[in-house]
Amino acid sequence: MESNERINSEIDKTLRSLDGLERASPRPFFHTRVQARLEGRRSATAAKNWTFRPAWVVASLGLVFALNVSAVLMYQHQASTYEQQQTTETVADEWGIDPLSLDW
Amino acid sequence: MDVPQLIRELQQGNQAAFRTLVETYQSRVYNTVLAIVQHPDDAEDVAQEVFVQVFESIGRFGGDQKLTAWIYRIATTKALEAYRKRHARKRLGATPFSFLARLFGTDEADGPDDRLHPADFxxxxxxxxxxxxxxxxxxxxxxxxxxxxxAFTLHHVEGLSYQEITEVMQTSLSSVESLLHRAKQNLRKRLAWYYKDEQ
Incomplete structure (x- = not known):
């Protein structure tokens, strides 16, 4: 019983411990640090906007397209060269000619 | 400079007006945030973020809102987000089974857990x-x-009246009264655990 009273008294005192509390303030030059953060945010946004400008998007897509087309063309060229070589070897085999001997 | 004029100048991007705003509200914002995140470095970071958001969204501010209530709302929202993030990091790092403990609700609300809420602030x-x-x-x-x-922080740490808290939390007076009543009950319960343990 006495113990409960003591606990309740402690609780009441603890709940009143914030009475008369003074506001905490940030460190000096807080505004300067906020300003610096805003500047950082602005330049990051500007860089992002520059990257996503339509002209850059179109140019980047064009470059990707050109690279793809050139890759397909190169593959086709290599495939036809290989096919031609295979045909030459087949004909040489059929006629019993050593392809190396024709290479003069 | 009166508040409507300050708002107009802020909306025009006036840097001097922004400086006035920061200097007027920095202590209120920092004090509120500090009481919630309970960590000075995090409080500084969150308070800066609050003013960045105020600057970026002042163009959308208007209607019947009060500037002070609006700033307090941004501050409490951001402070709770920061507290949640920090708390989640601690939780994840606490034990390999803490995720399971969280899933099965063995961790929160019913008992003190000083590992996750160190009383050192x-x-x-x-x-x-x-x-x-x-x-x-x-x-x-x-x-x-x-x-x-x-609600408890705004009333007991910042000294806001019940009416002012209704404007910050966008709720009714009876809700604020109920929140503060329940907060006190919960605090009494937790403090009773603490003082019983101490005996």
Whole structure:
């Protein structure tokens, strides 16, 4: 019983411990640090906007397209060269000619 | 400079007006955020973010809102987000089974867990003779549900009236009264655990 009273008294005192509390303030030059953060945010946004400008998007897509087309063309060229070589070897085999001997 | 004029100038991007705003509200914002996140470095970071958001969204501010209530709302929202993030990091890092403990609800609300809520925060504005008790109280406040924590902080740390809290939390007077009543009940319960353990 006495113990409960003591606990309740402690609780009441603890709940009143914030009475008369003074506001905490940030460190000096807080505004300067906020300003610096805003500047950082602005330049990051500007860089992002520059990257996503339509002209850059179109140019980047064009470059990707050109690279793809050139890759397909190169593959086709290599495939036809290989096919031609295979045909030459087949004909040489059929006629019993050593392809190396024709290479003069 | 009166408030409507300050708002107009802020909306025009006036840097001097922004400086006035920061200097007028920095202590209120920092003090509120500090009481919620209970960590000076995090409080500084969150307070800066609050003013960045104020600057970026002042163009959309208007209607019947009060500037002070709006700033307090941004501050409490951001402070709770930061607290949640920090709390989640601690939770994840606490034990390999903490995720399971969270899933099955064995961790929160019913018992004190000093690993996740260390009662080591000392508010710099507390009177010297009250520091030990305030440290224990802040430990208990950190365990309150979010809405109760906000209402209690705004009333007891920032000294806002019930009416002002309704404007910040965009709720009715009876809801604020109920939140503060439940916050006190929860704090009494937790403090009772603490003082019983101490015996």
């Amino acid at each position: 000392e508010h710099p504005g507390v009177k010297l003779e009250q520091q030990e008790r305030a440290r224990i109280l802040f430990g208990a406040i950190s365990r309150l549900p979010e809405q109760q924590k906000v």
